[in-house]
Amino acid sequence: MRHLLDTRGLSRAQALRILDVAEDMADTQSREVKKLPTLRGKTVVNLFFEDSTRTRISFEAAAKRLSADVINFAAKGSSVSKGESLKDTAQTLEAMGADAVVVRHSASGAPRTLATSGWISAGVVNAGDGTHEHPTQALLDAFTIRKRRFGADSRSRGLDGVRVVIVGDVLHSRVARSNLWLLSTLGAEVTLVTPPTLIPQDVRAWPARVLYDLDEALAEGPEAVMMLRIQLERMNAAFFPSEREYSRRWGLDSARVEMLPGDSLVMHPGPMNRGLEISADAADSPRSTVLEQVANGVSVRMAVLYLLLTGERMDDEMGEKR
Amino acid sequence: MSTRIVLHEADITRALTRIAHEILESNRGAENLVLLGIPTRGATLAERLAPIIGSIAQVEVPVGALDVTLFRDDLARNPTRSPQPTHIPDGGIDGRTVVLVDDVLFSGRSIRAALDALQAVGRPAAVRLAILVDRGHRELPIRPDFVGKNIPSSRQERVNVRLREVDGEELVSIEEAR
Numbered sequence: 001m002r003h004l005l006d007t008r009g010l011s012r013a014q015a016l017r018i019l020d021v022a023e024d025m026a027d028t029q030s031r032e033v034k035k036l037p038t039l040r041g042k043t044v045v046n047l048f049f050e051d052s053t054r055t056r057i058s059f060e061a062a063a064k065r066l067s068a069d070v071i072n073f074a075a076k077g078s079s080v081s082k083g084e085s086l087k088d089t090a091q092t093l094e095a096m097g098a099d100a101v102v103v104r105h106s107a108s109g110a111p112r113t114l115a116t117s118g119w120i121s122a123g124v125v126n127a128g129d130g131t132h133e134h135p136t137q138a139l140l141d142a143f144t145i146r147k148r149r150f151g152a153d154s155r156s157r158g159l160d161g162v163r164v165v166i167v168g169d170v171l172h173s174r175v176a177r178s179n180l181w182l183l184s185t186l187g188a189e190v191t192l193v194t195p196p197t198l199i200p201q202d203v204r205a206w207p208a209r210v211l212y213d214l215d216e217a218l219a220e221g222p223e224a225v226m227m228l229r230i231q232l233e234r235m236n237a238a239f240f241p242s243e244r245e246y247s248r249r250w251g252l253d254s255a256r257v258e259m260l261p262g263d264s265l266v267m268h269p270g271p272m273n274r275g276l277e278i279s280a281d282a283a284d285s286p287r288s289t290v291l292e293q294v295a296n297g298v299s300v301r302m303a304v305l306y307l308l309l310t311g312e313r314m315d316d317e318m319g320e321k322r
Numbered sequence: 323m324s325t326r327i328v329l330h331e332a333d334i335t336r337a338l339t340r341i342a343h344e345i346l347e348s349n350r351g352a353e354n355l356v357l358l359g360i361p362t363r364g365a366t367l368a369e370r371l372a373p374i375i376g377s378i379a380q381v382e383v384p385v386g387a388l389d390v391t392l393f394r395d396d397l398a399r400n401p402t403r404s405p406q407p408t409h410i411p412d413g414g415i416d417g418r419t420v421v422l423v424d425d426v427l428f429s430g431r432s433i434r435a436a437l438d439a440l441q442a443v444g445r446p447a448a449v450r451l452a453i454l455v456d457r458g459h460r461e462l463p464i465r466p467d468f469v470g471k472n473i474p475s476s477r478q479e480r481v482n483v484r485l486r487e488v489d490g491e492e493l494v495s496i497e498e499a500r
Contacts (some may be wrong), residue, residue: 001402017404024405028392033442038392066392155407306392311402 001307003115003124006133007182012158015185019143020155022296022303029065029299039068042309045098047089048127049075049105054270054294055127055137059102062301068309071096086110087119094120100308101125108132123308131172137269138178140300142186144289145224147296148265160187165217166208167193167250168228168277169239171200175269176228180208193217195250197239214250215259224265227252227278243276253279257287265289328473329494334454334485337470338367341452342374344468345421352379354418354447358388360436361406364424366487367454371423384411388422388443390435410443420446421468425483427453430464455494457481 007015028036044063046056056072063070073093080089086105093101100123103111108130115124128134145162146154164183170176170192183190184207191209192199199210211217218225230246240246247253252266260266266278266288274280283290329337349355352375359368365387372385391397391405422436433451440446452468457475471494475481478499486492 021404024389024392024407027408028442031442032444036392036442037438038397306405307402310397311400 001123001304003111004135004304004308005112005115005124005126007135007138007178007185008133010135010182010185012185012187015139015142015182016156016158018139018300018303018307019146021306022139022143022300023155025302025306026296026299029295035065035067037067038306039063039066039309042068042099043071043097044068044100044102044305044309045071045073045093045096045122046127047073047093047101047103049080049103049110050128051076052104052128054297055104055134058294058297059125059127059136059301059305061298062305065298066302066305068099068305071098086114087117090114090117090119094122098122100305102127104128106130125304125308128174130174131177132174133178133181134174135178135182136297136301136304137175138182139304140293140297141175141179141226141267141269142182143296143300144267144293145188145265147292148289149223158186159183162188162224163191163220163222164188164224164226165191165193165222166226166228167214167217167252169198169230169234170194170228171198171239172231172234173228179226180206184208191217191222193250195240195246214252214256218256218259221261222264224267225252225260226267226269227272229269229271230273230277232273247276251275251277251279252282254281257282257285260287263287267293269293324498325495326498327493327495329455329471331492334470334492334494337454338371339374341468341470342371342378345371345375345450345452346379348450348467349419352376352381352383355383356411356413356415356418356420356446357383357385357423358410358415358420358436358440359385359423360432361387361389362488363483363485364422365406366485367425367452368423369487371452384413386411388436388439390432390439393435393438393442395431395435408439408443414444415440415446416444417447419448419450421450421452423452425454425485426481427451427456427464427466427469428459428481430460430462433464434462454483455481 102125104127111126193211193214357368359365372383376383386409389406389408391403450467453466454470456469456472480497482495484491
């Protein structure tokens with residue numbers, strides 16, 4: 001694997017390989033000594049043009065557990081705020097000997113530009129670009145669903161027939177897009193539930209069903225409900241009348257959780273707006289996977305860095321992504 | 323390219339039985355023994371060896387698998403390998419005599435990685451090495467304690483161990499260099 005830019009371009013075999021390696025990484029994290037020497041001497045740069053705490057520290061933890069050196073580069077207070085271009089920043093990192101660049105950017109497609117422009121030879125991992133994709137989040141969500149359903153028997157299994165409901169601001173959500181592609185590649189049936197103002201204009205090409213009524217979707221007893229964060233920083237237009245109304249119609253409160261079958265999962269990528277899209281008791285209930293998602297995120301990112309940074313610097317059997 | 327069979331099914335079975343006796347002899351019984359096979363075929367051999375030792379000594383011998391992929395020093399020189407599951411038997415390895423089991427001993431680099439991997443799991447009292455085939459060409463100061471068969475080979479040859487559980491047939495062969 002040369003880069004990880006999106007989940008749309010992942011085949012089922014590629015996705016399962018990442019998830020299976022993540023299983024092995026998760027196993028090593030229960031040992032006495034959690035640190036592995038695997039990526040000793042490799043340098044991973046976290047290049048974050050957008051604020052993020054959990055994704056950045058998750059990548060940092062993953063790289064450090066594999067003994068890679070980590071350089072954190074936040075755009076705020078750096079040369080970028082002085083007007084440096086993406087190209088110059090990238091080439092600076094290249095000159096410092098970066099083997100992998102984990103990039104988050106507010107512009108959709110920035111990681112692809114970095115990967116295909118020829119500016120750098122390092123492997124590129126998309127850690128969220130604009131409203132496009134956030135592939136490692138989707139991989140950790142799929143990993144979490146698989147782990148809860150199949151336990152120790154998860155390896156090499158897909159999510160065939162698993163019904164997943166994704167609720168919230170699909171329009172702005174890269175998490176929703178990445179999950180949509182990955183989950184359907186793995187065989188899951190995806191339903192999007194969203195206010196009509198927060199769905200992209202044309203979703204006919206998406207492998208998903210769209211509903212506007214959360215109660216209708218929950219009544220079908222889905223295996224997992226994934227709540228998206230209402231990104232207040234992106235709510236610059238009047239997408240819904242008030243937070244209170246949003247919460248009442250599309251928020252997951254205890255009454256709605258009660259409707260779900262006993263083994264359905266409640267998922268949230270974090271950070272949560274408690275009381276807005278998810279109520280405190282839904283977030284803290286035993287069916288909530290919020291903290292597992294965080295722990296699994298480290299294992300999945302270890303797997304991605306491992307697959308990116310080992311092997312000869314050429315395309316292995318996973319093949320080149322488009 | 324020609325292939326020559328050097329061990330047949332009966333030879334492999336005999337070699338494992340002899341190794342089982344040798345392990346018991348050098349350990350003075352089965353006390354404190356833990357067998358850890360290196361995936362894929364080393365793990366299979368360990369799974370076979372444990373009941374043989376167990377039936378001779380009339381005890382159950384703990385057996386597991388120890389993956390060494392993440393501890394290798396040649397990850398950047400080969401196509402990406404997928405790690406295999408590690409399984410440490412209940413009771414762990416602290417203070418026990420661990421016998422590492424692998425199919426072929428060649429450069430010794432897998433075993434070096436295995437010693438590092440063991441360190442991450444615990445602190446055994448002693449580590450021994452049991453090997454089905456020793457083909458020579460060591461690159462590190464590592465030697466086996468128990469050997470099924472020494473097969474002198476040239477570096478260009480390939481030694482293939484095929485086991486029923488993994489490959490559907492049971493033999494050890496040498497493929498000559500082209």
